[in-house]
Amino acid sequence: MTMASHTETKVYSVDEITTHIKNLLEKDVNLQNVFVKGEVSNFRNSDSGHIYFSLKDETSIIECAMFRRANRSLEFIPENGIKIILKGSVDLYKPRGKYQLIVEELHLTGDGELYLKFLKLKSKLEKEGLFKESHKKLLPKYPKSIGIVTSPQGAVVHDIIKVVKRRYSHVRIVIYPSLVQGDKAKYDLVRGIEVLNNLNFEVIILARGGGSFEEIWPFNEEIVARAIYNSKAPVVSAIGHETDFTIADFVADKRAPTPSVAAEIIVPDEKEILKEIIHLEKRLYKQTQQIFEIKKQTIWHLMSRPIIKKPWTVINTYKQKLDEETNQLRQATTVWIKAITEELKGMNGRLNALSPYAVLDRGYSITMKKEKIISDIKDINIGDDIYTIIKSGKIKSEVQSKNGE
């Protein structure tokens, strides 16, 4: 494409002018395969696998596209706010008339690099189980000793002490002075946790005030994470601001959003405990008194029963009853004997009426042979001795003759 001469006015199509600009950009070596640093913003994925974002600094912004082919080898997913260096070329996207950087490589810088390290260690330790809820130790309810690993300077340690003092006056606080930033800080932190464990502290606070990601970095070190994990005493982390999360926070048995809150979590309110104890004491006394009261009443009740109160009255009553019953029994027996006697008499009369002797009274007689009453003529023979019994005696005779069949 050649530019028009001043003698002849040429009219371009949109595409012609756009293509011209595109060519200009692509020919400029300063715009091809260059390194650009900035902060990622407006990051977005697409279904096609390409990623898009803006790269910005304090005053400018440039759109970036990283195609799937290039971003496949990325070892992290960029996020808004991270600082990067990228290698790419400026290109013009004709359908939108938009220039953009086509990104070939993408590297984290400064905090960005640390952030990647943080993510890698976090996922490694998580896989290893260092963050497991089941491994987390319970905090003592009423600790007698608290160890604090922190900087002896600054507000943090004083904030903690102030809160503890306000709530609970019977505790020993020991500070293990430690560096809390810089390369050597991690060794102090690890040593502090070990020393306080050896001294059998009941709970350990790991604390630091707010700072940049780089400044709080020691709390993202692996050896610190492992020292927390291996601590016998429960560890409470209170690092940076509420929004800062470090590896130490994930491993700690309890994370406190701020150092003051750490103190509140660890130390109970003494007034509350005393109230609880007094309440228990009251309940115990009241309950025991009540039991005595009930038992006493049971005894009183028993005591008021007549057998205890006036035993003789009761005994006399029984005696009297016994007498009465004896009398009744005696009377009943007499009546019974009389009745029996009467009945016997009656029976005698009736027996008499049936007796053969009663017949003799009326002038009849009974004839017997030996001891047997003769009732059949066949029973006797001529010459037998027979006896006749009459009312007043007995006659012996000899049978001279007999008649009848």
Next chain:
Amino acid sequence: MENKSFEGAQKRIEEIIEDLEEGNLPLRESIDRFKEAAELLKFCDKELKEVEMSIQKIVDKDGKIKFEEFE
């Protein structure tokens, strides 16, 4: 109860009170429980007040641990 702790003692006192509240215990046993709880209460009180507030810092030098008053 060996090696008793404040928490353990408190829990035991609560148990005892609940037993007493149920009211099924023989008198002798009630009295024994009451005595036990009263002892534990004394223990809790002592335990609470046993430690005096102190604030120190560790000096960890040449492998030796020393304590110093803090501030």
